[in-house]
Amino acid sequence: MSTDIRIKKGLDIKLIGEADKTTTQLSLGSVFAIKPESFHKITPKLLAKEKSHVEAGQALFYSKADERILFPSPVSGEVVEINRGAKRKILEIIIKADKDQQFQDFGKKDVANLSDDEVKAHLLASGCWPFIKQRPYDVIAKPDDKPKAIFISGYASAPLAPDFEYVLKGKEAELQAAVMALTKLTSGKVHVSIDVNASLSPFSNLNEIELHKVSGPHPAGNISTQIAKIDPINKGEVVWTVSPQDLVIIGELLLTGKFNAERTIALTGAQFNTPSYITALPGAQIKDLVTNNLDDDNTRIISGNVLSGTKVDTEDYLGYYDTQITAIPEGNDYQLFGWLLPIFNKIATSRALIFSWMSANKKYNLNTNTNGEHRAFVVTGAYEEVFPLDIYPMHLLKACMYKDLDEMEALGAYEVAPEDFALTEFVCTSKQPHQQIIREGLDLMIEEIG
Amino acid sequence: MGLKQSLHNLKEKYKGTKMAPAFGAFHTFLYTPNDTTHSGGHIRGADDLKRTMNIVIIALIPLLIFGMFNAGFQQSIAIHHNFSSGMSFFSSEFWTLDNFFIGFWKIIPLVIISYGVGLGVEFIFATINDHEVEEGYLVTGMLVPLIVPIDTPLWMLAVAVVFGVVIGKEVFGGTGMNILNPALTIRAFLFFAYPTWMSGDKVWVTGAVQRTQDIAEGAKLDAITGETILGSLAQGKEFMYSTWDMFYGFIPGSVGETSTLLIILGGLFLIFTKIGSWRIMLSATLGAIAMGLIFNGVVDAGWIGEGSKFYTLMTTPFWHHLLLGGFAFGVVYMATDPVTGSQTNKGKWIYGFLIGFISILIRVFNPGYPEGVMLAILLMNVFAPTIDHYVVQGNVKRRLKRLKAKTA
Numbered sequence: 001m002s003t004d005i006r007i008k009k010g011l012d013i014k015l016i017g018e019a020d021k022t023t024t025q026l027s028l029g030s031v032f033a034i035k036p037e038s039f040h041k042i043t044p045k046l047l048a049k050e051k052s053h054v055e056a057g058q059a060l061f062y063s064k065a066d067e068r069i070l071f072p073s074p075v076s077g078e079v080v081e082i083n084r085g086a087k088r089k090i091l092e093i094i095i096k097a098d099k100d101q102q103f104q105d106f107g108k109k110d111v112a113n114l115s116d117d118e119v120k121a122h123l124l125a126s127g128c129w130p131f132i133k134q135r136p137y138d139v140i141a142k143p144d145d146k147p148k149a150i151f152i153s154g155y156a157s158a159p160l161a162p163d164f165e166y167v168l169k170g171k172e173a174e175l176q177a178a179v180m181a182l183t184k185l186t187s188g189k190v191h192v193s194i195d196v197n198a199s200l201s202p203f204s205n206l207n208e209i210e211l212h213k214v215s216g217p218h219p220a221g222n223i224s225t226q227i228a229k230i231d232p233i234n235k236g237e238v239v240w241t242v243s244p245q246d247l248v249i250i251g252e253l254l255l256t257g258k259f260n261a262e263r264t265i266a267l268t269g270a271q272f273n274t275p276s277y278i279t280a281l282p283g284a285q286i287k288d289l290v291t292n293n294l295d296d297d298n299t300r301i302i303s304g305n306v307l308s309g310t311k312v313d314t315e316d317y318l319g320y321y322d323t324q325i326t327a328i329p330e331g332n333d334y335q336l337f338g339w340l341l342p343i344f345n346k347i348a349t350s351r352a353l354i355f356s357w358m359s360a361n362k363k364y365n366l367n368t369n370t371n372g373e374h375r376a377f378v379v380t381g382a383y384e385e386v387f388p389l390d391i392y393p394m395h396l397l398k399a400c401m402y403k404d405l406d407e408m409e410a411l412g413a414y415e416v417a418p419e420d421f422a423l424t425e426f427v428c429t430s431k432q433p434h435q436q437i438i439r440e441g442l443d444l445m446i447e448e449i450g
Numbered sequence: 451m452g453l454k455q456s457l458h459n460l461k462e463k464y465k466g467t468k469m470a471p472a473f474g475a476f477h478t479f480l481y482t483p484n485d486t487t488h489s490g491g492h493i494r495g496a497d498d499l500k501r502t503m504n505i506v507i508i509a510l511i512p513l514l515i516f517g518m519f520n521a522g523f524q525q526s527i528a529i530h531h532n533f534s535s536g537m538s539f540f541s542s543e544f545w546t547l548d549n550f551f552i553g554f555w556k557i558i559p560l561v562i563i564s565y566g567v568g569l570g571v572e573f574i575f576a577t578i579n580d581h582e583v584e585e586g587y588l589v590t591g592m593l594v595p596l597i598v599p600i601d602t603p604l605w606m607l608a609v610a611v612v613f614g615v616v617i618g619k620e621v622f623g624g625t626g627m628n629i630l631n632p633a634l635t636i637r638a639f640l641f642f643a644y645p646t647w648m649s650g651d652k653v654w655v656t657g658a659v660q661r662t663q664d665i666a667e668g669a670k671l672d673a674i675t676g677e678t679i680l681g682s683l684a685q686g687k688e689f690m691y692s693t694w695d696m697f698y699g700f701i702p703g704s705v706g707e708t709s710t711l712l713i714i715l716g717g718l719f720l721i722f723t724k725i726g727s728w729r730i731m732l733s734a735t736l737g738a739i740a741m742g743l744i745f746n747g748v749v750d751a752g753w754i755g756e757g758s759k760f761y762t763l764m765t766t767p768f769w770h771h772l773l774l775g776g777f778a779f780g781v782v783y784m785a786t787d788p789v790t791g792s793q794t795n796k797g798k799w800i801y802g803f804l805i806g807f808i809s810i811l812i813r814v815f816n817p818g819y820p821e822g823v824m825l826a827i828l829l830m831n832v833f834a835p836t837i838d839h840y841v842v843q844g845n846v847k848r849r850l851k852r853l854k855a856k857t858a
Contacts, residue, residue, distance in 0.1 A: 370485045
């Protein structure tokens with residue numbers, strides 16, 4: 001059975017540098033790093049020692065809050081260095097990859113015959129648990145919860161997002177295995193949403209899922225948008241989410257016993273000579289992935305998409321969850337009378353002598369300039385145009401800013417993730433850091449309410 | 451070394467000093483800054499607050515220019531008593547350079563005082579509080595000269611601007627934090643502190659007050675007067691203006707409020723650019739029509755006699771109210787202030803409707819001062835957070851209901 005979800009509010013930011021549908025199989029880079037920071041709110045406890053050897057899939061550290069949650073190495077190799085920051089906080093675990101990769105064998109499983117607890121134990125032991133995130137708060141799920149549903153968004157609507165239909169082609173078996181495992185973990189259903197136009201989506205023919213077809217502008221593909229339309233989160237309820245490429249990793253683990261974290265990564269954005277797809281492991285060094293393809297002169301490299309990704313440089317490493325690298329020009333230049341003259345080469349939802357409304361399909365080469373200074377909230381009504389949830393965005397933001405937990409709860413903070421505020425942040429004429437405000441608000445709730 | 455680089459070096463030099471806010475204000479006027487995103491999304495929309503405010507100023511400039519012509523025109527017809535009703539909008543009697551320069555030399559000082567004093571106060575507060583000079587006053591500074599009588603003494607305006615900016619805005623924390631519309635606070639201050647300069651039949655025509663004084667000192671001149679239509683109506687007097695005159699704006703009034711035609715065009719521009727809220731403009735118009743119809747209905751029902759002092763204003767056809775006084779100007783440019791208005795879309799409907807409704811109510815029943823839009827907007831500014839509170843509570847209740855339905 002499939003149900004259709006249509007949203008009207010939102011904004012498709014069309015940028016140049018969409019990835020060509022060709023995938024280059026890159027040879028394995030030499031240095032990898034896992035950053036505990038990629039796992040929000042996790043305090044790592046080290047298992048791996050410096051100078052020791054790890055196999056792919058072997059745990060590097062576990063969560064202080066729940067020692068069953070293991071964080072595996074994506075490669076086999078030698079742990080060469082553990083970089084620490086202030087208060088001996090672990091920043092990076094650096095691994096020098098072996099020439100021949102060795103995988104820890106977790107054993108093939110026949111999902112149909114596994115019990116709920118066996119599935120859970122298997123995912124925890126194999127280091128696949130961090131792929132499962134929970135709402136509220138958008139953090140790694142707690143193994144003891146029984147979520148009321150599990151949501152998978154098979155539709156990436158963010159700017160220049162990888163095309164799931166392309167990257168998941170031929171992965172039906174893995175997806176099916178993973179979905180079957182997940183159905184055992186929830187008391188409800190596994191909901192999968194796909195683009196209404198994706199005729200060949202590998203999800204269309206899966207069993208044991210509830211398929212939804214989504215249409216509309218970004219953030220139609222955001223999981224919060226879909227949850228709100230399908231089965232909104234109430235106070236006290238928990239849902240889990242998994243992203244499609246991570247499902248494939250879980251599926252492969254179940255089918256082969258190997259933790260193979262290889263993903264198809266989209267190289268996108270105006271600063272790539274040939275935007276296209278590559279294969280890579282999480283934690284790979286950026287320079288290994290972008291060599292000979294990147295125009296690195298005054299470029300912002302982003303691990304992830306332009307709305308919610310992380311700023312990196314070529315010496316940095318691909319984020320653990322990221323399936324996209326975006327490179328756009330830095331905007332660190334002044335603009336003469338930038339607030340006064342008509343603008344033809346940038347996007348805005350208002351028509352304040354900005355002409356992006358005239359050409360809906362034009363693709364833009366946006367840079368990282370803020371196009372103005374930080375101000376108090378002034379303009380009203382603009383956020384609502386790009387915000388499809390039944391929440392008053394400005395009121396929730398303000399509640400987060402003045403740290404009123406009751407109000408945050410009442411206004412719907414359980415239903416949102418920082419990425420849901422990426423578009424309101426984009427259109428904000430006061431240039432307020434919406435995603436940061438929401439993240440800090442959610443973190444406060446985790447600490448105070450849990 | 452180019453200007454851009456020199457300014458950049460100066461900015462670096464002033465960073466962290468007391469000079470930074472003042473320098474920043476000039477610098478960002480010339481150049482939008484080189485700031486790049488450092489948290490959250492890596493790209494940002496092209497519009498900022500300066501641009502937003504500038505759009506409102508663009509929408510006000512035709513009114514300013516029209517006001518200059520009208521100042522000269524009103525003086526000329528007051529002296530020569532040669533007003534002929536029914537001119538076309540592009541009448542050559544109106545658009546003369548003589549008219550323009552009479553108004554120009556009266557109005558430009560108002561603009562200079564408004565901006566000079568207001569921005570001065572902003573600079574001082576920005577320097578003391580160590581934040582950037584914010585754009586809010588750019589619009590306020592343009593609104594102020596347009597909503598005062600043309601002969602307002604400059605010192606009075608300066609005092610009022612200081613009061614309005616300090617008490618109306620800065621004590622609350624500056625742009626974005628204020629409860630009352632600063633421009634209307636300035637006008638309200640003038641209205642209550644110097645009532646003789648804000649109403650009557652002398653203040654709307656430039657030179658009328660001066661001439662009255664000259665006559666009192668023995669000069670052999672004819673007194674000139676010019677009463678606004680609302681003033682005439684409040685006193686039950688006849689007036690000589692046709693509906694088209696009102697619509698085009700060939701009537702006495704505050705500098706920028708007379709031309710309903712240009713205000714509508716400005717309003718459409720604001721709606722098109724998505725800077726002004728169409729919800730507020732539309733609902734305020736509906737509110738005014740509703741109140742006007744009620745008054746007309748009361749008269750038609752015979753509940754009020756010709757002897758009543760409210761009779762003339764109550765019999766005024768409901769749609770005339772939209773053309774008279776500062777209603778159109780207030781609704782398009784002042785009620786739509788996003789900071790002091792309602793912030794939710796549903797709230798905007800209620801807020802706007804009540805502004806229109808109460809404007810006409812005050813206009814008809816206030817004997818002392820025949821205009822209500824200023825007071826109506828200020829009153830609703832105070833109520834806007836309350837309206838929003840109930841609208842947001844509706845959302846909160848919906849959420850709780852969903853939870854109850856689940857657990858029940």
